Amino acid sequence: MPVSGRWTEGQRETWDLLVAGYRAGLETIRGGVTVEAVRTAFEAAVRWRLSALRTPLAQAAAVILLDRTQSPFWQIHGVGLEPGSFLGPMLRRGMVVALEPMFVVESQGLYLEDVLLVTDEGSELLTPTLPYTAREIEEVMASR
Numbered sequence: 001m002p003v004s005g006r007w008t009e010g011q012r013e014t015w016d017l018l019v020a021g022y023r024a025g026l027e028t029i030r031g032g033v034t035v036e037a038v039r040t041a042f043e044a045a046v047r048w049r050l051s052a053l054r055t056p057l058a059q060a061a062a063v064i065l066l067d068r069t070q071s072p073f074w075q076i077h078g079v080g081l082e083p084g085s086f087l088g089p090m091l092r093r094g095m096v097v098a099l100e101p102m103f104v105v106e107s108q109g110l111y112l113e114d115v116l117l118v119t120d121e122g123s124e125l126l127t128p129t130l131p132y133t134a135r136e137i138e139e140v141m142a143s144r
Contacts, residue, residue, distance in 0.1 A: 005141035010057030012134040014105065017058050019132045021045045021065065022101060022112050029116060029123040031093035035076050038091075042074075042101060061105040071103040079115050091118045096126065 007015060024045035025038045046065045053059045064070040078087050079096045087097065095118040102111030112132070116123040131137045 001137055001141065006138060007134045008057075010055035011108070013053060013055045013058035014061040014108075015110065015134045015137075017046060017049055017053070017061055017065070018101065018103075018110055018112060020049060022099065023132070025099055025101070026114070026116075026123065029076075029091060029097070029099065029118060031091060031095075031118055031120045033091050034089050035087065035091065036089065038076060038099070039074065057106060057108075061103070061110075064103050064105055065101075071101070073103065073111075074101040076100070093118055093120050097123075 002011065021042040025042040028038045028041040043066055046062055050059075050062050050066075053062060065074075068074070076087060076091075076097050076099050079098050087095065091097065096115060097118060098113050098115050100111060100113040102109065104110075115126040117126055131140050
């Protein structure tokens with residue numbers, strides 16, 4: 001969340017790029033899907049938006065998000081008795097996981113995380129729903 005309650009144009013576009021990839025990853029999560037498939041869906045959403053990015057910050061963020069050597073902290077990890085535990089390559093029904101893509105662009109750290117129960121049909125959000133997009137966050141911040 002921006003401390004000021006307002007995003008700069010570049011931060012807004014960068015955050016919404018992260019949210020787009022995140023939502024694509026969320027839509028992919030279900031039993032029998034690999035962690036790699038979730039990451040691929042995330043990257044496809046970023047790649048799809050690449051040519052429309054206007055700000056240098058968002059353009060730099062896209063390059064980082066599409067180069068796995070530059071975003072090594074992007075992860076799906078287990079949640080339970082040993083948080084952050086390694087899941088293995090395949091998601092299975094009944095797992096409780098956190099989707100947590102994180103990266104740094106121009107000294108600005110960004111990450112988003114939800115806790116999910118993996119089901120055969122998809123996933124069930126276990127953390128309270130919070131605003132995702134920059135606009136939604138600004139509206140909440142302005143109302144306080």
